[in-house]
Amino acid sequence: MQTLMLTVKSNERLNHDTFSLVLEGDNLTFSAPGQFVNVDIPGLYLRRPISVCQSTDTTVRLVFKVVGKGTALMAGYKQGDVVDVLSPLGNGFDVNAEGKKALLVGGGVGTPPLLGLAEELLKKGKEVKAVLGFNTASDIILEKDFRSLLGEGNVTVTTMDGSAGKKGLVTDALEECDVLYSCGPLPMMKAVAQKVKCKCYFSLESRMGCGFGACMGCSIQTANGAKRVCKDGPVFDGEVLIW
Amino acid sequence: MVDLSVKLCNLSLDNPVIPASGTFGYGREYLDFYDPNILGSFSFKGTTKELRFGNPAPRIADCTAGMINSVGLQNPGVEEVLRTELPEMKKVFKKKVIANVCGFSVEEYVYVAEKLCADESVGIIELNISCPNVHNGGMSFGTDAKCAYEVTYAVKKSVTKPLMVKLSPNVTDITVIAKACEDAGADAVSLINTLLGMRIDLKTKKPVIYNKTGGFSGPAVFPVALQAVYRTYEKVNIPIVGMGGVSSAEDVIEMMLVGATAVQIGTANLKNPYACKEIIDLLPAVMEKYRIKSLKEIIGGAHR
Numbered sequence: 401m402q403t404l405m406l407t408v409k410s411n412e413r414l415n416h417d418t419f420s421l422v423l424e425g426d427n428l429t430f431s432a433p434g435q436f437v438n439v440d441i442p443g444l445y446l447r448r449p450i451s452v453c454q455s456t457d458t459t460v461r462l463v464f465k466v467v468g469k470g471t472a473l474m475a476g477y478k479q480g481d482v483v484d485v486l487s488p489l490g491n492g493f494d495v496n497a498e499g500k501k502a503l504l505v506g507g508g509v510g511t512p513p514l515l516g517l518a519e520e521l522l523k524k525g526k527e528v529k530a531v532l533g534f535n536t537a538s539d540i541i542l543e544k545d546f547r548s549l550l551g552e553g554n555v556t557v558t559t560m561d562g563s564a565g566k567k568g569l570v571t572d573a574l575e576e577c578d579v580l581y582s583c584g585p586l587p588m589m590k591a592v593a594q595k596v597k598c599k600c601y602f603s604l605e606s607r608m609g610c611g612f613g614a615c616m617g618c619s620i621q622t623a624n625g626a627k628r629v630c631k632d633g634p635v636f637d638g639e640v641l642i643w
Numbered sequence: 644m645v646d647l648s649v650k651l652c653n654l655s656l657d658n659p660v661i662p663a664s665g666t667f668g669y670g671r672e673y674l675d676f677y678d679p680n681i682l683g684s685f686s687f688k689g690t691t692k693e694l695r696f697g698n699p700a701p702r703i704a705d706c707t708a709g710m711i712n713s714v715g716l717q718n719p720g721v722e723e724v725l726r727t728e729l730p731e732m733k734k735v736f737k738k739k740v741i742a743n744v745c746g747f748s749v750e751e752y753v754y755v756a757e758k759l760c761a762d763e764s765v766g767i768i769e770l771n772i773s774c775p776n777v778h779n780g781g782m783s784f785g786t787d788a789k790c791a792y793e794v795t796y797a798v799k800k801s802v803t804k805p806l807m808v809k810l811s812p813n814v815t816d817i818t819v820i821a822k823a824c825e826d827a828g829a830d831a832v833s834l835i836n837t838l839l840g841m842r843i844d845l846k847t848k849k850p851v852i853y854n855k856t857g858g859f860s861g862p863a864v865f866p867v868a869l870q871a872v873y874r875t876y877e878k879v880n881i882p883i884v885g886m887g888g889v890s891s892a893e894d895v896i897e898m899m900l901v902g903a904t905a906v907q908i909g910t911a912n913l914k915n916p917y918a919c920k921e922i923i924d925l926l927p928a929v930m931e932k933y934r935i936k937s938l939k940e941i942i943g944g945a946h947r
Contacts, residue, residue: 617703
């Protein structure tokens with residue numbers, strides 16, 4: 401963990417409210433997909449935790465939805481701007497979980513960390529499929545990225561209103577797998593957890609104070625006692641989560 | 644060569660910088676950032692008799708120049724702290740630590756303080772009297788001079804190490820509470836704890852914090868903290884540890900000028916985990932700029 405001064409390489413609008421921000425700099429080391437960074441935004445007090453979509457040794461891609469003041473300011477970042485980022489944070493997904501067939505289940509702006517996860521799982525020789533759920537066609541993000549990475553037939557998109565892909569919920573499109581990784585709204589992940597029997601990993605979201613385990617601002621109750629979403633998570637084994 | 648050292652009760656501190664309770668855990672979370680032994684000391688997470696999960700989420704709200712927290716004293720309980728947290732802490736922190744004690748009755752405060760006092764790593768007991776008193780309709784010990792006196796007196800009788808009482812600013816006159824603690828035998832007071840605050844989420848039109856209100860802290864409260872320490876310095880003869888929004892070496896010096904013997908830094912650590920290290924590194928240059936040779940000599944300087 402350290403604070404890094406990163407430079408905005410690009411900031412691209414993906415749809416009406418979601419942006420893809422690529423930051424560049426040295427010492428970007430992530431130990432697993434699904435980790436996050438905590439972004440210091442001038443004018444706001446607390447940093448804003450944003451999950452890592454993809455990363456290289458010198459870049460990190462953050463895909464975020466504008467939901468409040470912080471993300472609205474981030475949407476305004478321009479190429480060349482310098483951003484103070486605390487990184488890397490959290491545990492990330494376990495890409496060494498047993499089993500050959502992996503299923504990624506994303507909901508809305510929860511899908512970005514699954515893209516970096518898909519890359520790592522492919523490197524491990526896993527068979528990877530993805531089910532990505534959105535409310536409506538205009539909310540869809542990263543569909544092309546997933547399809548070009550995993551192959552056209554291995555990605556299912558669902559929309560609640562049927563305006564694109566398969567009409568319905570992600571739980572209507574789940575496929576058999578050995579291990580399931582999910583990130584999205586809590587009710588979606590809860591429905592997924594109730595429907596499948598395989599090993600599951602879920603990435604949670606929380607309001608955070610520090611992002612590195614010091615303040616206990618993001619604690620949750622689990623089967624193994626109190627855990628911090630920022631430090632012990634954000635990814636938790638489905639068996640320990642209390643829905 | 645400037646002198647950063649201060650003496651707090653019977654503790655000689657290399658510098659007056661002390662991370663505040665609740666923002667530094669039991670020390671472990673900052674090892675990635677710097678060696679905690681550069682600190683004067685640190686005040687560990689508020690500890691109760693039993694394990695506490697604390698309040699439901701959301702516990703955190705961002706504010707202009709600060710934040711609200713409603714953690715609710717999450718901690719593993721005093722036995723577990725003694726069994727696992729302190730032994731781990733001692734591996735990396737070689738100085739005396741400040742043990743922050745919380746309770747919901749006088750008996751609980753005494754129990755926890757006695758237990759922690761017995762650990763050799765503990766240099767000072769800090770009593771957080773902002774907790775609600777279950778025997779007094781849930782009113783905080785710290786908002787009533789009589790309750791503050793009673794709990795301070797009872798704990799002082801049962802501990803052998805210096806006792807510092809951490810005061811809430813959510814009172815009519817903090818100096819009255821400080822005086823009551825001094826009269827009850829407190830060896831020092833620390834102030835200010837967080838101010839009561841709240842935020843509303845415009846989308847849901849409901850409070851952001853699950854418990855509706857929480858403790859407001861951060862740079863915005865610094866002037867409030869300064870006046871509280873300034874006025875308390877005029878009323879008590881025991882040392883004061885100043886805190887509330889301190890975020891820079893300049894803030895530390897201001898806080899000492901109004902009467903603080905040492906300074907706690909809380910919220911700043913959460914935004915910038917290097918905050919205390921940066922302050923300690925910058926203090927000598929800032930002291931030289933303002934022609935301060937020794938920090939000890941400026942304590943209460945604004946009163947003279």
